[in-house]
Amino acid sequence: MFDLTLANGSKRHLEVRALPARYFLKGGLYGGLRGWFHGDDRGELYVEHERLGLARCRNPRVARTLSDHVVEVREGDEVGYGIIEYAVAKGYPKYETVQQFPAY
Numbered sequence: 001m002f003d004l005t006l007a008n009g010s011k012r013h014l015e016v017r018a019l020p021a022r023y024f025l026k027g028g029l030y031g032g033l034r035g036w037f038h039g040d041d042r043g044e045l046y047v048e049h050e051r052l053g054l055a056r057c058r059n060p061r062v063a064r065t066l067s068d069h070v071v072e073v074r075e076g077d078e079v080g081y082g083i084i085e086y087a088v089a090k091g092y093p094k095y096e097t098v099q100q101f102p103a104y
Contacts, residue, residue, distance in 0.1 A: 014075050016084075021070035023083075 002014045036042075068083040 012075060014073055016073045017074075018084075019070045019072055019081075023068040023070075025067060 002016065004014065005013045006012065042048075068085050071080065071082060071084050073080045
């Protein structure tokens with residue numbers, strides 16, 4: 001839940017609920033993975049793919065440091081859906097185990 005006070009002084013109360021869908025951006029090379037970054041030119045007609053099944057991934061912590069999470073947001077009777085983007089950065093004590101994999 002978030003209680004917001006806007007610049008004009010009006011107030012809003014939002015309820016945010018994370019839904020099961022989550023997208024791990026490292027799979028799209030956002031933030032880099034194995035020396036490559038999203039948008040790198042690998043040559044004309046280059047094609048490659050990889051499936052990141054996190055239950056069997058060699059090191060799932062690598063993929064989990066940068067993700068989008070699908071959320072439901074409610075304000076009164078209005079409901080909307082979107083994503084929250086977040087990353088685990090160095091210095092946050094709750095998730096020290098993944099901080100060796102920079103999100104950027």
